[in-house]
Structure formats: structure tokens, C-alpha cells
Amino acid sequence: MHAHDPKLSADHSNEIGLYAKRKSVFPKAIDGPFRRFKWLVMAVCLAVYWGTPWIRWDRGPYAPDQAVLIDMGNRRFFMFDIEIWPHEFYFVAGLLIMAGVGLFLLTSAVGRAWCGYACPQTVWTDLFQHVDRFVDGDRNAQMRLQKAPWGPAKIARRALKWSIYLLISFGTGGAWIFYFADAPTLQHEFWTGTAAPVAYATTFVLTMTTFVLGGFMREQVCIYMCPWPRIQTAMLDEKSLIVTYKDWRGEPRGSVKAALKAATPLGDCIDCMQCVAVCPTGIDIREGPQIGCITCALCIDACDKAMADVGRPRGLIDYCTLENAEREKRGQPVTPVLRSIFHPRTLVYLGVWSAIGLALLFALGQRARLDLSVAKDRNPEYVTLSDGAVRNAYTLKLRNMEERPRTYRIALQGLEAGAIFTDEMDAATAARVLTVDVAPDTTRQLRVYALAPRGSKPADFAFVLAATDKEGGSDLAATTFTTAQGNGQ
Numbered sequence: 001m002h003a004h005d006p007k008l009s010a011d012h013s014n015e016i017g018l019y020a021k022r023k024s025v026f027p028k029a030i031d032g033p034f035r036r037f038k039w040l041v042m043a044v045c046l047a048v049y050w051g052t053p054w055i056r057w058d059r060g061p062y063a064p065d066q067a068v069l070i071d072m073g074n075r076r077f078f079m080f081d082i083e084i085w086p087h088e089f090y091f092v093a094g095l096l097i098m099a100g101v102g103l104f105l106l107t108s109a110v111g112r113a114w115c116g117y118a119c120p121q122t123v124w125t126d127l128f129q130h131v132d133r134f135v136d137g138d139r140n141a142q143m144r145l146q147k148a149p150w151g152p153a154k155i156a157r158r159a160l161k162w163s164i165y166l167l168i169s170f171g172t173g174g175a176w177i178f179y180f181a182d183a184p185t186l187q188h189e190f191w192t193g194t195a196a197p198v199a200y201a202t203t204f205v206l207t208m209t210t211f212v213l214g215g216f217m218r219e220q221v222c223i224y225m226c227p228w229p230r231i232q233t234a235m236l237d238e239k240s241l242i243v244t245y246k247d248w249r250g251e252p253r254g255s256v257k258a259a260l261k262a263a264t265p266l267g268d269c270i271d272c273m274q275c276v277a278v279c280p281t282g283i284d285i286r287e288g289p290q291i292g293c294i295t296c297a298l299c300i301d302a303c304d305k306a307m308a309d310v311g312r313p314r315g316l317i318d319y320c321t322l323e324n325a326e327r328e329k330r331g332q333p334v335t336p337v338l339r340s341i342f343h344p345r346t347l348v349y350l351g352v353w354s355a356i357g358l359a360l361l362f363a364l365g366q367r368a369r370l371d372l373s374v375a376k377d378r379n380p381e382y383v384t385l386s387d388g389a390v391r392n393a394y395t396l397k398l399r400n401m402e403e404r405p406r407t408y409r410i411a412l413q414g415l416e417a418g419a420i421f422t423d424e425m426d427a428a429t430a431a432r433v434l435t436v437d438v439a440p441d442t443t444r445q446l447r448v449y450a451l452a453p454r455g456s457k458p459a460d461f462a463f464v465l466a467a468t469d470k471e472g473g474s475d476l477a478a479t480t481f482t483t484a485q486g487n488g489q
């Protein structure tokens with residue numbers, strides 16, 4: 001009965017939506033030094049990503065010949081001459097820490113350069129935006145097509161564009177799996193339908209995420225999803241390089257025509273909106289530093305071009321520290337860019353980053369290529385033989401990290417009256433030193449028995465592993481010998 005009572009109708013006109021509606025961004029093509037640098041970085045990033053799994057690396061007949069390989073099956077990580085075993089995972093952890101500190105270092109030195117040039121989201125979004133221009137034309141043509149009603153021409157263009165998106169996405173998702181298996185073999189298996197299901201599943205998931213994130217979500221990822229801009233914003237200070245609109249020089253803004261008619265002189269900004277038109281995240285840098293600015297510097301290229309067209313000096317929008325911006329505003333001399341880049345915080349990050357790198361290199365140079373670990377049988381801890389001798393059993397793991405077979409000597413250190421033998425030997429032939437072969441790039445598990453004569457006391461002792469070849473190398477694993485009198489301590 002009250003449905004049409006105006007007093008009872010809800011007024012939603014002033015409500016703020018929970019989610020901001022996406023404003024489509026149609027960045028205009030621009031040329032300039034920063035755009036060319038972006039091209040270069042994009043080419044290098046894509047070449048590295050797509051090319052790396054195809055680089056071959058000769059490690060001899062017993063190891064894979066792929067330069068970079070994450071071999072999940074054998075639990076190895078190969079990177080050129082470096083091979084990381086599971087027990088050496090601290091190297092990978094070290095590299096990840098270096099990558100994290102490296103991002104802090106980069107942000108401290110040159111602001112959000114990672115976001116602007118090398119982040120995969122930036123690189124692939126940029127790539128897709130070039131596809132847009134290739135298929136639909138530049139900014140104005142794209143905007144016209146967006147507004148145009150659906151018809152055969154629009155459907156055909158969209159179908160072509162999304163097919164190219166899909167092709168790039170498939171190439172991206174498909175390339176990832178080649179890091180985890182021999183690339184030529186996996187490629188053959190993939191196309192003949194004989195690859196592992198996980199290879200197809202991974203390719204599908206990565207294809208779809210690239211298609212959606214790079215093709216459609218684009219700047220939304222940077223502005224709403226990625227945590228890195230928030231962290232970086234907290235890290236920026238007055239010495240950080242950011243892309244700045246020099247409002248003290250540009251304001252009050254107005255077109256060249258308006259400037260001619262104005263009673264008082266206008267600033268250098270001719271309000272041509274080119275900085276906004278080229279921005280891949282669709283923001284207006286003249287409104288001040290903001291989270292949506294990935295510091296790609298394309299607006300610098302656009303504004304420099306606008307300034308050149310009206311015969312004014314470049315740099316109305318420029319890379320600048322907030323400190324220098326304030327100085328410039330007050331007419332004071334500015335700090336040279338290099339000093340801004342290498343300020344104390346950057347040097348501290350550089351020091352930490354280099355220290356971790358050097359420590360990893362040192363550890364890499366020092367690491368042994370063989371390894372021994374021992375596990376003593378706990379049940380039973382010892383066995384008394386008919387002649388009164390005491391026997392303890394151990395499982396030895398002999399690791400050969402070389403890409404060639406090696407012969408090792410296993411010797412007893414301590415347990416003076418003791419001797420050792422294996423399952424393949426007779427106890428009567430037990431000796432203080434055994435010789436065993438270990439295949440390349442493997443861990444050999446060996447049951448070893450230590451034998452001590454009647455009346456022997458419990459003791460601490462060690463197995464010593466030593467390579468017999470000229471490269472040598474040794475390792476030692478301490479353990480105990482148990483008798484009826486207890487454990488060695």
C-alpha cells in the first residue's frame with residue numbers, strides 16, 4: 001500500500017559504491033627516450049623469459065644439458081655451472097632474499113622503476129596495449145570502437161584482438177613449463193599429447209591468468225591487487241626519485257590561445273592533456289604523486305614533446321626527488337641526480353645486498369662435492385654374536401655431487417679395535433677401511449656394520465668418507481657404538 005509513497009522511497013542518489021567502476025584506459029602511442037628505453041627493457045625481459053629454457057649447457061653424459069632447469073623429479077636446481085641439491089636449499093633462500101633486498105635497493109635508488117619497466121604485469125600489459133593499437137588503431141580509434149554498437153566489424157576486430165591476446169597468453173603459460181623439464185623433449189611430448197597432465201594444467205592456468213590480468217585487468221592489478229605499491233609508498237622519502245609535475249612552473253595552466261588573452265602570465269602547462277592521454281594507468285600526474293603512477297615516464301616523453309612544440313624548455317614533468325622539487329620551487333640549486341641515487345639508505349641496501357651475494361659466492365666456492373650422513377639403528381641398538389663380539393648397524397648416505405662416477409673410501413676414526421663390513425661382505429672380512437663406488441649425481445645408501453671384540457666398551461667414533469681421485473675431498477659423520485654397558489658419550 002505504501003509502495004508509491006515518496007516519503008518511504010529510499011534515496012540512493014548520494015550513496016558511494018563499494019567498488020569504483022573501471023574507467024577504460026586507451027593510452028596513446030608516444031615516442032621518446034623513455035619509451036625507447038621501455039622497448040629495450042621489454043625486449044630483454046621477453047627474450048630472457050622465452051629464451052632461457054632453450055639454452056643448452058654441457059654438463060657431461062650424466063646430467064641434463066639444459067642451462068636453467070628446476071628438476072622436481074630428481075630434486076635439483078641447475079643454473080649454468082651451479083647445481084643445487086635439496087640439502088643446499090639455503091642457496092635458493094639466499095637468492096630469494098637477494099631478490100627482495102634488490103627490490104628495496106632499486107626502490108631506494110630510482111623509485112618505482114621496477115613497476116614502470118620490468119614488472120611482468122607492466123611488460124605484458126604494455127605488450128597487449130600494442131596489440132590494441134595494431135588491431136584497433138591509436139587512442140581515438142579505440143575510443144570510437146568502444147562506443148560503437150556491436151556489429152560485424154566490431155565483432156571481427158574484437159575476435160582478432162582477443163585471439164592475439166590468447167596466442168600471447170598461451171606462449172607465456174606454455175613457456176613456463178619448459179623451466180621444469182628438458183625443453184625440446186617436453187615440447188614434443190606436449191604436442192603429441194604425451195606430456196604429464198600437470199604440464200597441460202599449468203599451461204592452461206597460466207594462459208588464462210595472463211589473458212585476464214594482461215588483457216583486461218591491466219592497471220587494476222597495479223592499483224588494487226598488488227601489495228608492492230603500498231610497500232613502496234611507505235619506503236619513499238624526500239630523496240626518492242619519482243615522476244613529478246612541476247606545478248610551480250606549470251600553473252596556472254592554460255592553452256597557448258588562453259595565454260595570449262590572459263591578463264596575467266600563465267604557467268608553462270598548455271593543458272594539452274597529452275600526459276594523461278599516454279598514461280598506461282590513466283592518471284593525471286598534475287594532481288600530484290599517486291599510487292597509480294608506476295613511474296614509466298611516458299608522460300615525460302609526451303610533455304617534453306609538447307614543450308618542444310611550443311618552444312619551451314623540457315622537464316615540466318620529470319624524474320625528480322621531492323627534496324629537489326622543493327629546492328627548485330624556492331629557486332635554490334638542486335642536488336645532482338647521482339647524489340640523489342646514491343644516498344645513505346641506498347648505500348646501506350647495496351651493502352646488505354652485496355654482503356649476501358658475496359657470502360653465497362663464498363659458500364658456493366667452499367661447498368664439498370661429496371657428503372656423508374649416518375643414521376644408527378635404534379632397534380636393536382647392538383647385537384652380541386656367539387663369540388661375544390658386539391655388532392652395531394648403521395645406514396650411511398654417500399652423496400656424489402659430481403657428474404661422474406667416484407670411488408670413495410669409508411674409514412673408521414676411533415673405535416680402535418673395531419672393523420666394518422657391508423651386506424655384500426662376510427663379517428670375517430671386516431676391515432677398518434672399505435672402498436665403494438657411487439654413481440654420478442646420486443646418493444648411495446649403504447648398510448654398514450661395525451664389529452668390536454668381546455669386552456669392548458661403548459664408544460664415540462666417526463665414519464670418514466674420502467674420495468680416492470686426485471680432486472679428493474672428504475667428510476666425516478660422528479656416531480656412537482653401543483654395547484651391553486650402554487652408549488658411548
Ligand code: SF4
Nearest residue numbers: 279293294296297299
Ligand atoms: S603518470 Fe606518467 S609516469 Fe606515472 S604511470 Fe602515468 S605515464 Fe607513467
Ligand code: SF4
Nearest residue numbers: 269270272273275303
Ligand atoms: S603534457 Fe605537459 S603541457 Fe600538456 S597537459 Fe601535460 S603537463 Fe601540461
